Amino acid sequence: MLDTFPATTRVVCLASRPAGEPGPENFGIGHQPITEPVPGQLLVRNVYMSVDPAMRGRMETTEKHYTTNFEVGGPLDGSAIGEVVAGDVDGFPVGCYVRHRLGWRDYALVDAATATVVDPDLAPLPDWLGILGQTGFTAYVGLVRTGGLREGDTVFISAAAGAVGSAAGQFAKLLGAERVIGSAGGARKAELLESQLGFDVGIDYRADLPGGLAAAAPDGIDLYFDNVGGEHLVAALHALRQGGRVALCGMIADLRSRADSPPIAHLIQATLKRLTIQGFIVRDHEDLRPEFERRVASWLRTGEVVSRQTITDGLENAADAFLSMLTGGNIGKALVRIGPERLS
Amino acid sequence: MLDTFPATTRVVCLASRPAGEPGPENFGIGHQPITEPVPGQLLVRNVYMSVDPAMRGRMETTEKHYTTNFEVGGPLDGSAIGEVVAGDVDGFPVGCYVRHRLGWRDYALVDAATATVVDPDLAPLPDWLGILGQTGFTAYVGLVRTGGLREGDTVFISAAAGAVGSAAGQFAKLLGAERVIGSAGGARKAELLESQLGFDVGIDYRADLPGGLAAAAPDGIDLYFDNVGGEHLVAALHALRQGGRVALCGMIADLRSRADSPPIAHLIQATLKRLTIQGFIVRDHEDLRPEFERRVASWLRTGEVVSRQTITDGLENAADAFLSMLTGGNIGKALVRIGPERLS
Numbered sequence: 001m002l003d004t005f006p007a008t009t010r011v012v013c014l015a016s017r018p019a020g021e022p023g024p025e026n027f028g029i030g031h032q033p034i035t036e037p038v039p040g041q042l043l044v045r046n047v048y049m050s051v052d053p054a055m056r057g058r059m060e061t062t063e064k065h066y067t068t069n070f071e072v073g074g075p076l077d078g079s080a081i082g083e084v085v086a087g088d089v090d091g092f093p094v095g096c097y098v099r100h101r102l103g104w105r106d107y108a109l110v111d112a113a114t115a116t117v118v119d120p121d122l123a124p125l126p127d128w129l130g131i132l133g134q135t136g137f138t139a140y141v142g143l144v145r146t147g148g149l150r151e152g153d154t155v156f157i158s159a160a161a162g163a164v165g166s167a168a169g170q171f172a173k174l175l176g177a178e179r180v181i182g183s184a185g186g187a188r189k190a191e192l193l194e195s196q197l198g199f200d201v202g203i204d205y206r207a208d209l210p211g212g213l214a215a216a217a218p219d220g221i222d223l224y225f226d227n228v229g230g231e232h233l234v235a236a237l238h239a240l241r242q243g244g245r246v247a248l249c250g251m252i253a254d255l256r257s258r259a260d261s262p263p264i265a266h267l268i269q270a271t272l273k274r275l276t277i278q279g280f281i282v283r284d285h286e287d288l289r290p291e292f293e294r295r296v297a298s299w300l301r302t303g304e305v306v307s308r309q310t311i312t313d314g315l316e317n318a319a320d321a322f323l324s325m326l327t328g329g330n331i332g333k334a335l336v337r338i339g340p341e342r343l344s
Numbered sequence: 345m346l347d348t349f350p351a352t353t354r355v356v357c358l359a360s361r362p363a364g365e366p367g368p369e370n371f372g373i374g375h376q377p378i379t380e381p382v383p384g385q386l387l388v389r390n391v392y393m394s395v396d397p398a399m400r401g402r403m404e405t406t407e408k409h410y411t412t413n414f415e416v417g418g419p420l421d422g423s424a425i426g427e428v429v430a431g432d433v434d435g436f437p438v439g440c441y442v443r444h445r446l447g448w449r450d451y452a453l454v455d456a457a458t459a460t461v462v463d464p465d466l467a468p469l470p471d472w473l474g475i476l477g478q479t480g481f482t483a484y485v486g487l488v489r490t491g492g493l494r495e496g497d498t499v500f501i502s503a504a505a506g507a508v509g510s511a512a513g514q515f516a517k518l519l520g521a522e523r524v525i526g527s528a529g530g531a532r533k534a535e536l537l538e539s540q541l542g543f544d545v546g547i548d549y550r551a552d553l554p555g556g557l558a559a560a561a562p563d564g565i566d567l568y569f570d571n572v573g574g575e576h577l578v579a580a581l582h583a584l585r586q587g588g589r590v591a592l593c594g595m596i597a598d599l600r601s602r603a604d605s606p607p608i609a610h611l612i613q614a615t616l617k618r619l620t621i622q623g624f625i626v627r628d629h630e631d632l633r634p635e636f637e638r639r640v641a642s643w644l645r646t647g648e649v650v651s652r653q654t655i656t657d658g659l660e661n662a663a664d665a666f667l668s669m670l671t672g673g674n675i676g677k678a679l680v681r682i683g684p685e686r687l688s
Contacts, residue, residue: 229612248615263607268573271592271623279615 005043005085009034009107012318014070018059022326026059027319030075034107042087042098042110046338048311049080049103050129051322076104079134081118081125083342092117099128106315106338123300125341130333131167131307132296138249138282139168139225140292143175146280147223147247151176154217156236158182159227160199161189163333164249168225169199170305171296177223181216183209183232185328192331196306210235225249229264237269248279308332349387349429353378353451356662358414362403366670370403371663374419378451386431386442386454390682392655393424393447394473395666420448423478425462425469427686436461443472450659450682467644469685474677475511475651476640482593482626483512483569484636487519490624491567491591495520498561500580502526503571504543505533507677508593512569513543514649515640521567525560527553527576529672536675540650554579569593573608581613592623652676 008031015028037043055078058069070076080103084096089112092098098115102108118128130136142164143149155172159165160182172180182199184190185206193202203212213221213235224236224246236246270277299305310330312321318336325334352375359372381387399422402413414420424447428440433456436442442459446452462472474480486508487493499516503509504526516524526543528534529550537546547556557565557579568580568590580590614621643649654674656665662680669678 229615233611248611263609264611265607267577267592267608267611270621271573271625274623274625274628276623277614277621279618279620281615281618284618 012104037087044082046082078103135163142247153222158232246277356448381431388426390426422447486591497566501569502576590621
């Protein structure tokens with residue numbers, strides 16, 4: 001049966017742990033045999049994969065994070081979407097597309113229990129890894145549940161041109177926020193927040209973050225969606241109104257190692273203004289996913305939400321795509337196209 | 345009618361604003377005429393008054409705090425209990441005791457709408473300013489509402505020998521906490537937490553706070569009741585278990601001016617462990633007060649709660665009592681006895 005597939009698949013591996021910032025030298029490409037799926041398994045030909053900030057923490061140390069870390073010499077993994085090309089599992093017909101956890105390789109042998117069928121007619125495949133995937137879901141959970149978004153809120157979002165931030169800004173407006181302010185690095189990105197991503201104000205944090213925030217929200221903010229910590233969080237503590245809320249986004253937490261995490265000044269504002277500061281990690285909130293998918297798919301269909309991706313071609317360029325994303329080279333969700341949607 | 349009272353009353357005034365730590369030079373005693381109560385007013389002979397950490401912030405600057413600040417040359421005020429000696433207001437008969445906001449003087453002309461009758465048969469008068477007053481209520485709100493105390497929790501409380509802390513420790517045990525850990529300055533106070541205030545472990549924070557906390561709660565803590573911020577908060581962020589909660593107590597917030605507030609390192613723990621950090625100010629939670637008074641009065645009657653006070657005699661010593669409290673000279677609630685409970 002497997003005669004129609006290659007005997008081996010390329011797999012991106014962790015060549016070494018980064019000392020400081022990760023670089024291309026930390027990645028390597030190996031080959032693994034492609035074996036026949038046993039019952040309950042699917043052989044998947046990957047089409048797209050996601051490169052996520054949380055990868056960095058998993059590469060860095062053997063210290064226990066909130067997910068498993070990679071081993072030196074072993075394969076990387078992460079969210080991907082591919083076509084089922086073999087396997088006999090109910091509900092996963094050959095030819096359907098599934099979202100699963102074994103990216104960073106051309107072919108993956110996937111436990112069907114860890115895979116979800118996605119419908120390419122409901123939304124394009126890249127969206128299922130972006131605004132309809134973990135990225136969009138993170139934005140949704142942070143706004144709706146952790147941040148308790150209310151009608152009329154003024155919302156501030158950091159890293160607003162990134163995958164989570166650009167989704168959060170659009171969702172916030174559609175969920176009733178009165179005013180949505182985003183920050184990004186550089187004038188070009190700040191402008192793009194306003195012209196293409198629906199933010200009321202885009203702030204270039206490299207110019208003047210506290211001043212920009214004060215000018216954008218002279219009466220203060222109600223909700224801060226934090227993607228970066230540090231000086232952004234300090235500026236937000238000052239801008240928050242009484243009873244304000246901070247959602248600390250766990251998706252990007254591993255961008256900074258624990259030791260690097262800068263001290264947060266003026267936390268006394270949290271007492272004086274009765275703030276609520278809450279960390280969240282999206283996998284605790286799976287119960288919200290059906291509601292999220294229903295609403296966002298509908299917004300995508302009507303064009304009320306625009307999904308932005310930065311797509312890099314070729315598994316051999318996946319490491320570059322990841323490294324570029326870490327330094328803010330992407331707008332919206334950063335993806336790698338591993339293969340065509342259909343083999344002709 | 346007022347022939348039976350002195351023509352004037354002593355009033356403690358703000359002589360000058362403190363530059364740095366407050367000292368005796370910032371206080372003065374003046375005299376004001378005692379006038380006849382108009383309809384709706386009560387003339388009250390003060391018996392006890394409270395000295396509170398929040399006074400400091402109100403002395404310091406003209407910067408807007410969450411309550412009004414004192415004016416130089418003007419009277420101080422604060423919680424007090426006294427005997428109604430004149431006035432004709434329904435529900436406030438002459439001879440009853442009321443709790444009101446005009447302490448720091450022998451006699452006060454009190455708007456009855458700002459006074460509450462207290463029952464000396466239900467609990468001794470000092471308790472109505474301490475464990476049954478704002479102090480105890482702060483502890484209760486912080487544990488029950490902001491901290492979301494749950495059966496079986498391990499709770500850590502800073503400034504545990506102080507007024508709020510010593511109440512919080514006892515309440516936590518009675519409300520179902522499995523293990524209650526307190527910190528205080530010095531070995532004597534730490535010992536006293538265990539021997540007299542019902543804490544399972546008392547930590548001398550001057551010796552080794554992180555080490556003491558790790559030893560006292562090897563499996564981590566669920567709830568941190570924060571009375572001090574700073575290094576205590578950092579130590580707690582590390583000790584908190586996943587999903588842990590921090591209640592930032594607003595009562596003592598003014599102890600430190602905003603500029604002095606030390607930066608909090610390792611706030612990334614809040615993301616990694618999905619912590620909830622929440623500031624609160626007790627006056628937002630008046631709806632809880634009846635439940636609080638009922639439960640705590642009952643605990644006092646059965647002896648399950650012990651109320652501790654440090655009582656200083658004489659209005660002329662009120663400034664000293666306040667200054668001593670600021671440097672930790674008190675155990676439990678710091679009060680001043682202004683006059684006898686009954687004039688013979």
